[in-house]
Amino acid sequence: MPEVRVCRLRDPSGFNGFCQEFDQVHAGLHLDHLHVDSKELSLRSDFGGMKLLWLYDGEGEVFLPKGYRTKEGDGHRLPSEYEPEPADPGLLATLDFLEQALPRVLPTAQPPIQSILSRRLDGSYVGDFAGDLWKLAHVPPPWSADSTVVGAIRKLQLTYRDAGYSIKNTESYERIMEGDQLAVAGNESLTVRGNFACLTLERIDRTVRHVSSAMRLRFLRDSSGGCNPDFDPFRRLPLTWHMNLPNESGDGVNFANSHVVNIPKETSPTHFHPREPVAGGAPQTEMYLVLDASAYGLHTFGRRSELLVYPELRDLSRCQAIVLEPGHFVYIPPGTGHRGLDVFVNVITVPGFKPHNEFYLDQEIKDAAANRSPYNGNLLGLKNYQSLADLI
Numbered sequence: 468m469p470e471v472r473v474c475r476l477r478d479p480s481g482f483n484g485f486c487q488e489f490d491q492v493h494a495g496l497h498l499d500h501l502h503v504d505s506k507e508l509s510l511r512s513d514f515g516g517m518k519l520l521w522l523y524d525g526e527g528e529v530f531l532p533k534g535y536r537t538k539e540g541d542g543h544r545l546p547s548e549y550e551p552e553p554a555d556p557g558l559l560a561t562l563d564f565l566e567q568a569l570p571r572v573l574p575t576a577q578p579p580i581q582s583i584l585s586r587r588l589d590g591s592y593v594g595d596f597a598g599d600l601w602k603l604a605h606v607p608p609p610w611s612a613d614s615t616v617v618g619a620i621r622k623l624q625l626t627y628r629d630a631g632y633s634i635k636n637t638e639s640y641e642r643i644m645e646g647d648q649l650a651v652a653g654n655e656s657l658t659v660r661g662n663f664a665c666l667t668l669e670r671i672d673r674t675v676r677h678v679s680s681a682m683r684l685r686f687l688r689d690s691s692g693g694c695n696p697d698f699d700p701f702r703r704l705p706l707t708w709h710m711n712l713p714n715e716s717g718d719g720v721n722f723a724n725s726h727v728v729n730i731p732k733e734t735s736p737t738h739f740h741p742r743e744p745v746a747g748g749a750p751q752t753e754m755y756l757v758l759d760a761s762a763y764g765l766h767t768f769g770r771r772s773e774l775l776v777y778p779e780l781r782d783l784s785r786c787q788a789i790v791l792e793p794g795h796f797v798y799i800p801p802g803t804g805h806r807g808l809d810v811f812v813n814v815i816t817v818p819g820f821k822p823h824n825e826f827y828l829d830q831e832i833k834d835a836a837a838n839r840s841p842y843n844g845n846l847l848g849l850k851n852y853q854s855l856a857d858l859i
Contacts, residue, residue: 471776471805472798473789476500476523476666476756482796489798493752493817496722497669503527503659510649510657517652517673519706519723520665521813523756524794527661528640529649529681535635537679539686541586541594542703546641549633551591558630561619562587568616576610576620579603582690583623586631594631598690598707600624604822624710628677645762646727646813647683648705652676666756666796668815670722677720678706684727684763701729701765701811708819718748721819727758728814729765730807736846737806737828739780741858745823752817753805755797760811770809775841777804780859783832784839802859804828806843826852 474482482500489498497513501520512518536552539545566584569577579599586594600623603610609617643649643659651657653674682705691700704726711719740751755774760767772791779785780802789797791810799805830850832842852858 469800471778471787471789471800471803474796474798476664476794476796485796485798495671496817497667497671499667499669501665501667503661503663503665505660505662507658507660510651510659511655512651512653512669514669514671515653515674516669516671517676517722518650518667518669519725520649520651520667521705521725521756521815522643522645522647522649522663522665523758523813524645525661525663526642526644527659527663529643530638530640530658531635531681532638533635535680536632537635537681538595538631538633539679539681539683540633541631541688542684542686545633545686548637548639549635551588551593552632552634553590554587554592554630555626557622558592558626559587559590561622561626562592564619565616568611568613568619571613571616572611573606576603576606579606580610580620592630593633594688595704595707596623596627596631597709598704600627600710601708601820601822604710625712628709628712641681641683643681643683646703646758647681648678648725650676650678650680650682655680657681666815668723668817673720673722677709682706701727701763703727708822718818718821722817724816724819726814726820727812729760729811730809732770732808732843733845735806735808735843736849737775737777737804737832737842738825739777739804739828740801740821740824741826742802744821746821748821749818750801751819751821751824752801753799754815754817755791755795755799755807755810756813756815757791757793757795757797758811758813759793763811765811767809772810773808774810775806775808777828777832777840780804780828780855782836783828784836786840826855826858828855831855 579602687703827849829842
């Protein structure tokens with residue numbers, strides 16, 4: 468699938484054909500969609516693998532049993548029937564050390580460390596700090612001249628998957644809505660009800676789930692970065708990049724990432740992900756699942772949502788503007804320049820947002836095609852490579 472594709476998810480005939488092509492190109496993955504209509508439905512994987520479901524229309528409820536564990540809660544607090552699990556004493560000791568040692572951390576590395584520290588809560592730890600480690604991966608090590616500080620930070624990279632859980636002490640249905648993510652794997656089932664539609668993606672050979680069954684945006688922290696680096700962004704990470712543990716290679720557990728973000732044109736960089744990833748593994752494909760900004764009280768002020776596409780990086784004078792509306796699904800293959808404008812979107816990547824694998828094009832467009840193609844004049848100093856020709 469070498470070209471950008473746009474489908475309306477409310478038009479099943481067009482989307483079904485696209486799914487067949489997707490499955491052929493992305494071996495081991497199965498893309499589909501699902502509609503839930505009022506009655507209780509038991510969600511299961513189609514092939515016994517790990518299946519992700521992203522709501523894009525409507526709302527409903529999911530049944531979560533007593534003993535359910537989740538990494539939500541670093542945004543709005545979870546309901547009172549949840550209690551944070553006691554944190555590992557070794558993790559708390561590492562965090563206490565890093566708090567005292569923060570002045571010895573490089574200024575560029577301090578913000579993600581501070582974000583990690585801020586999730587401590589009365590002897591426990593709440594939420595997922597994988598996204599902060601992803602940010603830290605973009606700061607060249609060593610992050611401190613003190614080797615003990617560097618060692619403490621590296622401990623976090625080995626323990627983050629087990630930290631931040633809360634546990635539910637009673638069973639009940641809980642609300643799910645547009646932008647939320649559900650997950651099942653192997654023989655698991657998840658009972659839902661309501662009226663909503665989902666995009667689904669299953670990794671057929673993955674039988675173990677490495678993310679909570681429900682990741683609801685209202686319980687997730689906003690995290691600046693990417694296309695919305697502002698001080699007060701809407702950017703929440705239901706499924707972010709997981710760094711490899713010592714026994715993992717390639718892309719590790721990452722077969723997809725998801726982050727829901729409000730992209731204003733003023734801070735959105737034109738960029739691409741190369742066909743040959745910088746650090747190996749599978750090339751990074753990006754997909755837009757366009758959502759309704761009003762579902763979260765966000766104001767569009769009459770702005771039109773668009774995606775600018777630069778299909779040929781050797782000729783940046785070629786630019787296509789695609790008008791976006793809620794319910795649109797856009798497939799952006801590797802090696803394609805693109806920039807979202809004033810769009811509220813679930814950005815889904817396969818296999819995920821790889822560190823150091825995003826290259827910025829606004830300066831290149833200005834230099835090569837300023838009178839023929841649009842670019843973001845606010846981000847002209849963001850160029851992060853020597854030669855574009857070396858990357859394409």
